[in-house]
Amino acid sequence: MTWWQWVLMWLALAVSAVAYLGWRVWRLWAPLKQLGQEVVVAQDRLSQVEARIVELDQQLHCVDDLAVLQDPAELRRRRADLKSRHRADRAARRKSHRPDWAHHVEW
Known part of the structure:
Protein backbone atom coordinates (compact mmCIF):
# COMPACT_ATOMS: atom_id res chain seq x y z
CA MET A 1 0.00 0.00 0.00
CA THR A 2 1.19 3.42 -0.81
CA TRP A 3 1.17 6.35 1.56
CA TRP A 4 -1.94 7.97 0.05
CA GLN A 5 -3.91 4.70 0.47
CA TRP A 6 -2.97 4.75 4.15
CA VAL A 7 -4.12 8.38 4.38
CA LEU A 8 -7.44 7.52 2.71
CA MET A 9 -7.95 4.54 5.01
CA TRP A 10 -7.29 6.64 8.14
CA LEU A 11 -9.48 9.41 6.79
CA ALA A 12 -12.32 6.93 6.19
CA LEU A 13 -11.91 5.60 9.74
CA TRP A 23 -25.45 9.69 15.49
CA ARG A 24 -25.10 8.78 19.20
CA VAL A 25 -25.24 12.44 20.27
CA TRP A 26 -28.29 13.02 18.06
CA ARG A 27 -30.11 10.12 19.76
CA VAL A 39 -33.80 19.33 36.83
CA VAL A 40 -35.56 22.70 36.56
CA VAL A 41 -38.71 21.23 38.19
CA ALA A 42 -36.62 19.64 40.93
CA ILE A 53 -38.04 25.06 56.22
CA VAL A 54 -36.93 28.63 56.81
CA GLU A 55 -40.52 29.64 57.58
CA LEU A 56 -40.94 26.79 60.07
CA ASP A 57 -37.56 27.55 61.60
CA GLN A 58 -38.66 31.12 62.26
CA GLN A 59 -41.84 29.85 63.96
CA LEU A 60 -39.85 27.60 66.27
CA HIS A 61 -38.14 29.96 68.68
CA CYS A 62 -36.55 27.41 70.97
CA VAL A 63 -36.35 23.66 71.48
CA ASP A 64 -38.70 23.84 74.48
CA ASP A 65 -41.54 24.71 72.09
CA LEU A 66 -41.51 21.17 70.70
CA ALA A 67 -44.50 19.11 71.85
CA VAL A 68 -42.25 16.10 72.44
CA LEU A 69 -40.46 17.93 75.26
CA GLN A 70 -43.58 19.30 77.00
CA ASP A 71 -45.69 17.86 79.80
CA PRO A 72 -48.22 15.35 78.40
CA ALA A 73 -50.89 16.27 80.98
CA GLU A 74 -50.66 19.95 80.01
CA LEU A 75 -50.88 19.06 76.32
CA ARG A 76 -53.96 16.88 76.97
CA ARG A 77 -55.63 19.71 78.89
CA ARG A 78 -54.88 22.21 76.09
CA ARG A 79 -56.22 19.79 73.50
CA ALA A 80 -59.42 19.21 75.46
CA ASP A 81 -59.91 22.99 75.84
CA LEU A 82 -59.33 23.54 72.15
CA LYS A 83 -61.69 20.71 71.26
CA SER A 84 -64.47 22.07 73.48
CA ARG A 85 -63.94 25.57 72.02
CA HIS A 86 -64.23 24.19 68.50
CA ARG A 87 -67.39 22.30 69.41
CA ALA A 88 -68.95 25.43 70.91
CA ASP A 89 -68.01 27.47 67.83
CA ARG A 90 -69.47 24.82 65.56
CA ALA A 91 -72.69 24.69 67.58
CA ALA A 92 -72.99 28.48 67.36
CA ARG A 93 -72.44 28.40 63.59
CA ARG A 94 -75.01 25.63 63.17
CA LYS A 95 -77.51 27.55 65.31
CA SER A 96 -77.04 30.72 63.26
CA HIS A 97 -77.76 28.83 60.03
CA ARG A 98 -80.96 27.17 61.25
CA PRO A 99 -84.30 28.43 60.02
CA ASP A 100 -86.36 30.47 62.49
CA TRP A 101 -88.85 27.71 63.17
CA ALA A 102 -86.06 25.31 64.26
CA HIS A 103 -84.22 27.47 66.83
CA HIS A 104 -85.74 25.62 69.78
CA VAL A 105 -84.39 22.26 68.55
CA GLU A 106 -81.07 21.16 70.06
CA TRP A 107 -78.78 19.18 67.84
Missing part, protein backbone atom coordinates in the same frame (compact mmCIF):
# COMPACT_ATOMS: atom_id res chain seq x y z
CA ALA A 14 -11.99 9.13 11.18
CA VAL A 15 -15.07 10.10 9.14
CA SER A 16 -16.91 6.93 10.19
CA ALA A 17 -15.98 7.54 13.86
CA VAL A 18 -17.24 11.13 13.68
CA ALA A 19 -20.44 9.94 11.96
CA TYR A 20 -21.00 7.28 14.64
CA LEU A 21 -20.43 9.76 17.48
CA GLY A 22 -22.71 12.31 15.80
CA LEU A 28 -29.22 11.45 23.22
CA TRP A 29 -30.46 15.00 22.54
CA ALA A 30 -34.17 14.41 23.38
CA PRO A 31 -33.52 12.56 26.66
CA LEU A 32 -31.02 15.26 27.67
CA LYS A 33 -33.66 17.96 27.05
CA GLN A 34 -36.15 16.03 29.23
CA LEU A 35 -33.51 15.63 31.92
CA GLY A 36 -32.90 19.39 31.86
CA GLN A 37 -36.62 20.05 32.29
CA GLU A 38 -36.78 17.61 35.23
CA GLN A 43 -34.85 22.95 41.60
CA ASP A 44 -38.20 24.73 41.92
CA ARG A 45 -39.49 22.10 44.35
CA LEU A 46 -36.29 22.25 46.36
CA SER A 47 -36.48 26.03 46.64
CA GLN A 48 -40.09 25.74 47.84
CA VAL A 49 -39.09 23.17 50.46
CA GLU A 50 -36.16 25.31 51.60
CA ALA A 51 -38.45 28.33 51.91
CA ARG A 52 -40.89 26.26 53.98
Whole structure:
Protein backbone atom coordinates (compact mmCIF):
# COMPACT_ATOMS: atom_id res chain seq x y z
CA MET A 1 0.00 0.00 0.00
CA THR A 2 1.19 3.42 -0.81
CA TRP A 3 1.17 6.35 1.56
CA TRP A 4 -1.94 7.97 0.05
CA GLN A 5 -3.91 4.70 0.47
CA TRP A 6 -2.97 4.75 4.15
CA VAL A 7 -4.12 8.38 4.38
CA LEU A 8 -7.44 7.52 2.71
CA MET A 9 -7.95 4.54 5.01
CA TRP A 10 -7.29 6.64 8.14
CA LEU A 11 -9.48 9.41 6.79
CA ALA A 12 -12.32 6.93 6.19
CA LEU A 13 -11.91 5.60 9.74
CA ALA A 14 -11.99 9.13 11.18
CA VAL A 15 -15.07 10.10 9.14
CA SER A 16 -16.91 6.93 10.19
CA ALA A 17 -15.98 7.54 13.86
CA VAL A 18 -17.24 11.13 13.68
CA ALA A 19 -20.44 9.94 11.96
CA TYR A 20 -21.00 7.28 14.64
CA LEU A 21 -20.43 9.76 17.48
CA GLY A 22 -22.71 12.31 15.80
CA TRP A 23 -25.45 9.69 15.49
CA ARG A 24 -25.10 8.78 19.20
CA VAL A 25 -25.24 12.44 20.27
CA TRP A 26 -28.29 13.02 18.06
CA ARG A 27 -30.11 10.12 19.76
CA LEU A 28 -29.22 11.45 23.22
CA TRP A 29 -30.46 15.00 22.54
CA ALA A 30 -34.17 14.41 23.38
CA PRO A 31 -33.52 12.56 26.66
CA LEU A 32 -31.02 15.26 27.67
CA LYS A 33 -33.66 17.96 27.05
CA GLN A 34 -36.15 16.03 29.23
CA LEU A 35 -33.51 15.63 31.92
CA GLY A 36 -32.90 19.39 31.86
CA GLN A 37 -36.62 20.05 32.29
CA GLU A 38 -36.78 17.61 35.23
CA VAL A 39 -33.80 19.33 36.83
CA VAL A 40 -35.56 22.70 36.56
CA VAL A 41 -38.71 21.23 38.19
CA ALA A 42 -36.62 19.64 40.93
CA GLN A 43 -34.85 22.95 41.60
CA ASP A 44 -38.20 24.73 41.92
CA ARG A 45 -39.49 22.10 44.35
CA LEU A 46 -36.29 22.25 46.36
CA SER A 47 -36.48 26.03 46.64
CA GLN A 48 -40.09 25.74 47.84
CA VAL A 49 -39.09 23.17 50.46
CA GLU A 50 -36.16 25.31 51.60
CA ALA A 51 -38.45 28.33 51.91
CA ARG A 52 -40.89 26.26 53.98
CA ILE A 53 -38.04 25.06 56.22
CA VAL A 54 -36.93 28.63 56.81
CA GLU A 55 -40.52 29.64 57.58
CA LEU A 56 -40.94 26.79 60.07
CA ASP A 57 -37.56 27.55 61.60
CA GLN A 58 -38.66 31.12 62.26
CA GLN A 59 -41.84 29.85 63.96
CA LEU A 60 -39.85 27.60 66.27
CA HIS A 61 -38.14 29.96 68.68
CA CYS A 62 -36.55 27.41 70.97
CA VAL A 63 -36.35 23.66 71.48
CA ASP A 64 -38.70 23.84 74.48
CA ASP A 65 -41.54 24.71 72.09
CA LEU A 66 -41.51 21.17 70.70
CA ALA A 67 -44.50 19.11 71.85
CA VAL A 68 -42.25 16.10 72.44
CA LEU A 69 -40.46 17.93 75.26
CA GLN A 70 -43.58 19.30 77.00
CA ASP A 71 -45.69 17.86 79.80
CA PRO A 72 -48.22 15.35 78.40
CA ALA A 73 -50.89 16.27 80.98
CA GLU A 74 -50.66 19.95 80.01
CA LEU A 75 -50.88 19.06 76.32
CA ARG A 76 -53.96 16.88 76.97
CA ARG A 77 -55.63 19.71 78.89
CA ARG A 78 -54.88 22.21 76.09
CA ARG A 79 -56.22 19.79 73.50
CA ALA A 80 -59.42 19.21 75.46
CA ASP A 81 -59.91 22.99 75.84
CA LEU A 82 -59.33 23.54 72.15
CA LYS A 83 -61.69 20.71 71.26
CA SER A 84 -64.47 22.07 73.48
CA ARG A 85 -63.94 25.57 72.02
CA HIS A 86 -64.23 24.19 68.50
CA ARG A 87 -67.39 22.30 69.41
CA ALA A 88 -68.95 25.43 70.91
CA ASP A 89 -68.01 27.47 67.83
CA ARG A 90 -69.47 24.82 65.56
CA ALA A 91 -72.69 24.69 67.58
CA ALA A 92 -72.99 28.48 67.36
CA ARG A 93 -72.44 28.40 63.59
CA ARG A 94 -75.01 25.63 63.17
CA LYS A 95 -77.51 27.55 65.31
CA SER A 96 -77.04 30.72 63.26
CA HIS A 97 -77.76 28.83 60.03
CA ARG A 98 -80.96 27.17 61.25
CA PRO A 99 -84.30 28.43 60.02
CA ASP A 100 -86.36 30.47 62.49
CA TRP A 101 -88.85 27.71 63.17
CA ALA A 102 -86.06 25.31 64.26
CA HIS A 103 -84.22 27.47 66.83
CA HIS A 104 -85.74 25.62 69.78
CA VAL A 105 -84.39 22.26 68.55
CA GLU A 106 -81.07 21.16 70.06
CA TRP A 107 -78.78 19.18 67.84
